[in-house]
Amino acid sequence: MITELLQLGNRLGLTGHEAFGMRKVHWFIDLDIAGNFLGISTTVAKVRRGKKGEWTEEFGKKFSCPVFFFMNLNQNGGITATAGGGRAVAELATGSVTEIWGKVIEIKNNVARILDLPNNQTYKHQNFLDLHERLAKAKNGSKTIAAVNSYLKSKPIFPLNYFKDTRLLKQAAGQQFSFRVAGRPIVNDSDVRQWWVDEFNSRRNDIIKKLPAGKDAFPHGSQDDCRGSLTVVFPHVSGIPGGGGWCPLASFNAIPTQSYGLGAMTASVRLDVAEKATAALNWLLIDETSHKRMGDSVFVFWSVDETAADSPPQPLDFGNLMSAADPLQVREFLKNAWGGYAQFPDTSRFYAAVLSSPQSRVTVRSWHTETLPQAVDHFRRWLDCSILPDQWGEESPTSIAQLADCTILKGKNSKPLPRTYSELFEAAIFGRPLSSRLFVAALQRQAVELAKGCDSDKKERKEFEERLRARTVLIKLHFVLNKKGEQITMTNHTCQDDSAYLCGRLLALLDKIHIKAHKESGGTNSSPANRAYTAASTTPSLIFPQLCKLARYHLNKVGGGWANCLEHGYDAESGEFVEGLKQLVARFQKAAGCSFPRTLSLEQQGRFAIGFYFERCREWPPPKKKAKAVGETSQSEVSNSNIEE
Numbered sequence: 001m002i003t004e005l006l007q008l009g010n011r012l013g014l015t016g017h018e019a020f021g022m023r024k025v026h027w028f029i030d031l032d033i034a035g036n037f038l039g040i041s042t043t044v045a046k047v048r049r050g051k052k053g054e055w056t057e058e059f060g061k062k063f064s065c066p067v068f069f070f071m072n073l074n075q076n077g078g079i080t081a082t083a084g085g086g087r088a089v090a091e092l093a094t095g096s097v098t099e100i101w102g103k104v105i106e107i108k109n110n111v112a113r114i115l116d117l118p119n120n121q122t123y124k125h126q127n128f129l130d131l132h133e134r135l136a137k138a139k140n141g142s143k144t145i146a147a148v149n150s151y152l153k154s155k156p157i158f159p160l161n162y163f164k165d166t167r168l169l170k171q172a173a174g175q176q177f178s179f180r181v182a183g184r185p186i187v188n189d190s191d192v193r194q195w196w197v198d199e200f201n202s203r204r205n206d207i208i209k210k211l212p213a214g215k216d217a218f219p220h221g222s223q224d225d226c227r228g229s230l231t232v233v234f235p236h237v238s239g240i241p242g243g244g245g246w247c248p249l250a251s252f253n254a255i256p257t258q259s260y261g262l263g264a265m266t267a268s269v270r271l272d273v274a275e276k277a278t279a280a281l282n283w284l285l286i287d288e289t290s291h292k293r294m295g296d297s298v299f300v301f302w303s304v305d306e307t308a309a310d311s312p313p314q315p316l317d318f319g320n321l322m323s324a325a326d327p328l329q330v331r332e333f334l335k336n337a338w339g340g341y342a343q344f345p346d347t348s349r350f351y352a353a354v355l356s357s358p359q360s361r362v363t364v365r366s367w368h369t370e371t372l373p374q375a376v377d378h379f380r381r382w383l384d385c386s387i388l389p390d391q392w393g394e395e396s397p398t399s400i401a402q403l404a405d406c407t408i409l410k411g412k413n414s415k416p417l418p419r420t421y422s423e424l425f426e427a428a429i430f431g432r433p434l435s436s437r438l439f440v441a442a443l444q445r446q447a448v449e450l451a452k453g454c455d456s457d458k459k460e461r462k463e464f465e466e467r468l469r470a471r472t473v474l475i476k477l478h479f480v481l482n483k484k485g486e487q488i489t490m491t492n493h494t495c496q497d498d499s500a501y502l503c504g505r506l507l508a509l510l511d512k513i514h515i516k517a518h519k520e521s522g523g524t525n526s527s528p529a530n531r532a533y534t535a536a537s538t539t540p541s542l543i544f545p546q547l548c549k550l551a552r553y554h555l556n557k558v559g560g561g562w563a564n565c566l567e568h569g570y571d572a573e574s575g576e577f578v579e580g581l582k583q584l585v586a587r588f589q590k591a592a593g594c595s596f597p598r599t600l601s602l603e604q605q606g607r608f609a610i611g612f613y614f615e616r617c618r619e620w621p622p623p624k625k626k627a628k629a630v631g632e633t634s635q636s637e638v639s640n641s642n643i644e645e
Helices: 002-012 097-101 119-138 143-153 166-172 190-210 271-286 318-322 327-335 372-386 400-405 418-430 436-452 458-482 499-517 528-538 540-558 560-568 581-592 602-616 635-640
Strands: 020-025 027-031 037-042 044-049 054-059 061-066 071-073 079-081 103-108 111-116 177-181 213-215 227-229 291-294 297-305 348-356 363-371
Touching: 002 271, 002 297, 027 143, 044 061, 061 190, 071 190, 097 103, 097 119, 103 166, 111 166, 119 143, 119 190, 143 177, 143 190, 227 271, 271 297, 291 400, 297 418, 318 372, 348 372, 348 418, 363 372, 363 418, 372 418, 372 458, 400 418, 400 458, 418 436, 436 458, 436 528, 436 602, 458 602, 499 528, 499 540, 499 560, 499 581, 499 602, 528 540, 528 602, 540 560, 540 581, 560 581
Parallel strands: 027 177
Antiparallel strands: 020 061, 027 037, 044 054, 071 079, 103 111, 213 227, 291 297, 297 348, 348 363
């Protein structure tokens, strides 16, 4: 992975030791050329948001700002990480409320208070003042720099009157401020930028003199002998869930294998390798088309043309398609055999990793590489399997987040394991078989949640249906990816002859008949799907005979032409024959004989669940019209008057 990140860094033109980085500035402190305070104003950026990529305004705008070097010399001459461990580092030209004014914002009961810093936090303000004092002395001819330094030395009062909204003040407590002198941002001042380049390089060179010389296994190119200064601290990787203020890709503060006599086998990494690899990874975590965060994990992925060494990475939209994607966007992707990537050559390589940070350092949970055509092919199959209709006939894809959530108890405090996202991602992009753990979890949640049912509340109903659909997709993926089986769709749904699948269909149809029979009397909270799903999907012979006897009573209660359609089927206007209870039972008897199975295995329970869902969502089209005599009512009119929408 380090080698591939180095190659990506070369393509992007990154060195890893750039003195400036893109940082978001939320507020400008406006000063005149003498350093007098004029006011405070917000910054606004235009960004693309939403599935349609529409332009919207966002609070805070990114500027090229000075960044600190990630290693520092302590008082004893030792090398340590500049930040992390609770330490705060002053940065040039941008700072927080604490650093600029030496205050802290406290809000209780919607009342704001501006308090002095605790004694153990005053160093943050003092370090910020000292840094800008050094800048002013080095550039004593710059009126812009002198204005900023004059304002800071005047012990300014925090301008509370510019934050009348308590919510805005609460946000400001964690946001970044910069200075604008006579209408010009100080971060763009040439004197400021030149001084910081010299300061940054000086600090880096001082560190390099202290680093041990050595060799690693990660060449920058064919002419690189892999010799140089070995780093003892890895740069910070930003954007990792739970990473905190300092999250390295690797840690060199101790030799983890020393107690086993393998200390000499700890991998060595040169400083420039660590810098460039981290810079490339940070670029992936910023670029919207190269990463996707899900739960406590983040996926990074990129593709490059191996035959064009200097070409930039190719933009991908896998992240949007894996999350709550627009159904039209997914259908457009599936229509194209290449999924929208036909312009990329067959030699394009695809790389992906799953990252998390359980203990303030990056954990690489998986790393994969293959050709882009292979990845697109796997992803197309995944998306095709993830599209299912709901009970109202609307088809939409199921996101990885929905698949992960459906395997656990619904609740605010319930979170899927990081490996769940990793396993789903690997299955989607690389066609890996799904873990049997997910298959079993889906079956268990299916029985529990169907037994519980859902309220009549629209929001609860929608969530219930989405979780049911997600579990069915997960079970489908188990058979398609693990068993290489045929994908079941609404088109071939009624042609399946597996006995467990037909049992699932039968339960769904009996449930439909039950609900229809009780509709006129105000409905029922207990249907066969609620009270009998667990027994029907594990021990069919114990419950189905009783359910079939009740079906006759329910059909008589429904009455009329619709009861006849439910029992015997009918010819639809489209010309197809719609199966009823009679045809379904006959199909089951042909597949399983005259008796219901005593027990169903886990695999059979999965087929049962798929059959149940498809039958539950099956459409019942209008019956074919029949000729009628004057004064008579046609079978079509009788049936149509009772068909549920």
